[in-house]
Amino acid sequence: MIRTGNQYRDSIRDGRRIWINGERVADVTKHPMFQPLVDIRARIYDMAHESAHAAAMTYEENGEINAVGSKLPRNAQDWRDKRAATDCVLDEVKGVVTRVGDETIGEMWSLFDGQDVLNEVDPRFSQNITRHIDWAVKNDPFHVSANTDPKGDRSKRPQDQDPDMLLHVVKETDAGIVVRGAKYETAAAYANQAFTKPTIANWGDSKLSEYAVGFVCDFSSPNLKFIARTGFAGRAPAEDYPLSNKFDEVETLVVFDDVLIPWDNVLFYQHTRAAAFIRATLHRYSAFAFVQRNLKLADLMIGAALWNVKQTGLEQQPAVQEKLATLACYREGINAHLTASIVDGEVSPGGLYMPNQSLLMTGRVLACSQLHHMMHIARELCGGQICITPDAATFADPEAGPWLNKFYTLNDSWQAEDRRKLLAFARDLLNSDYAGHRLTFQLFAQAPPFAHLGAVYRNFDWSGPLEQAKESAGLSDRIYGLKAAAE
Known part of the structure; x- marks a missing residue:
């Protein structure tokens, strides 16, 4: 069911280790550089409960009220509803927020489309993505995206330098996989979870790679460290910088210091084909x-x-x-x-x-x-x-x-x-x-x-322009196999 703003705030008071401006953060919901966006995300949750906004922000299914943003899109009206819900939020907060959850959950829908690829790797992974999408709909988490690694010297393979420059698996256990490395993630310090996946990488002809891993990371997991850039909020008076003080979505380097990812949270692992598929289709939604x-x-x-x-x-x-x-x-x-x-x-x-x-x-x-x-x-x-x-x-x-x-x-x-x-x-x-x-x-x-x-x-x-040019120029069907390509 949809959460309230206070339930969201309570969910991120989980003892996570956060640093910003050279100091350890005691309460991310109250720190001056995080609080403005925490309050906006909490406001979005509360809007779903208010009569003035509930119709735009929610839908009912099987007797439960859920957030429109997390709904799997089945038809054109679902997209119109999502667009209306986003407009409702941006109009209410009177500014632009980019990483508040509705725009990142769609990345998991792309993997939902790739279940045939996942089934080739391990049928459990296909079951995991279906379960996590359903879980996100019903539990309404603040879900973000984890893509970019530090990368290091990009002229070298990660194996030829410090291997942690790209997130990778260091060990398998009965409970899950253990990962090490880091990811830059907007809003991670005050989110609940992230779809963590490889950055653009060169695997060559490798079919298997410890770097080809994707999973849902619970940000309350032990051994995570959140090192944030300095925020803009509080650096100058709000009267002079009204946007900087309200809408700065702080990016964070999330350090995975041998973090255990349970098998139920693993969406793909080792197979570079699955990793390549998600990179190619990641943003289709x-x-x-x-x-x-x-x-x-x-x-x-x-x-x-x-x-x-x-x-x-x-x-x-x-x-x-x-x-x-x-x-x-x-x-x-x-x-x-x-x-x-x-x-x-x-x-x-x-x-x-x-x-x-x-x-x-x-x-x-x-x-x-x-x-x-x-x-x-x-x-x-x-x-x-x-x-x-x-x-x-x-x-x-x-x-x-x-x-x-x-x-x-x-x-x-x-x-x-x-x-x-x-x-x-x-x-x-x-x-x-x-x-x-x-x-x-x-x-x-x-x-x-x-x-x-x-x-x-x-x-x-490309087939339409090729066919039109072929017909207009009077080219034969043999030329480059264009007719077969167009068909």
Whole structure:
């Protein structure tokens, strides 16, 4: 059944060993750099119990109320419901959060589609993935993703250097496998579990590898260590950095110091074919929620830029309208890919309804590859004052404040305080350390750019253009076997 916010908070007070800013964290739910996101995740849980949000956030099945985000997608309406639930959350928290669970559980659905591959390895693994997906639906955990290893010297095989640079199995026992290494995981310090799987690796011709392992990791397990980067929350006043102080999702290096993974939690092990399958299909579902976040980010950029030109009376200028229209095209391009990927969805190998893969993956490339251009256009529209405006404390100063009030008041409708708030918001959205971090995160969070394009290459239907060009040029059917390839 769906949990409450307090039940979630209690679940992560499990004695886990967390470090940030050079100190050991006593209570992750109360630490100033973690608490803002803990509170947002708790708010998401509580929304599911409130009459104003329950219809969008939950569904009933077999007499139980479950979260829409974890529901296996069986038809197009399931995806519309998931999209509506995500919008409901982002509208409620008034910002963009990327790692809150609904966008990572989909990675396990990809493995659900690969049960034939798992059955070749060991039928138990296929049973494990089915059970864990069902468990996630019924128990509503905060589920995240573990992909990236430290990697070390990437010109060498992991076996030719410190082997722990890639997570690997060091021992088998009757109880399970023992793993050693580390993974970078966003939100791990305050999540319940992670689908842990190999990063992009070169196994050569090997059929078996101790590095080809995937499992569900319970973050309350002994011998885990969570070493987090410094957060943005609390580094500057919330009045000046409203996004940094609320929406920073802290990344963590999770160290597996000989951690026992029970056999029931192992989803695949040793067989490189299973590992290669999950790497190739990992984002066939989770990319949808990821790209949807870019849509909301585009809305925030458009809103900040448009309010600024309205404040300053420039909205009728053709050059300004051209830039606003460019932002709108970016936004609607993302929207079109998301919408069309549902309408033209496909039945997956496991019988699920997956978004049209070519449309979804090209939408991801559009959203990520053009983001920095759109941020720069929004900066232009917001003007130079976003980087030179004094802080809120100076506006409140009895001597300096009146002068700022004079020069930042635009007219009767736009007083200095609203002007200051808009500029602070735009600065944090576009110019701050948090803004730069988000830009890099969006570029690499699901995969690096070459992998984004690789997914497009694997999913685009090349047969149509080949056939059209062959027919238009009058090529024979013998040329390169195109007709057979098209069929």
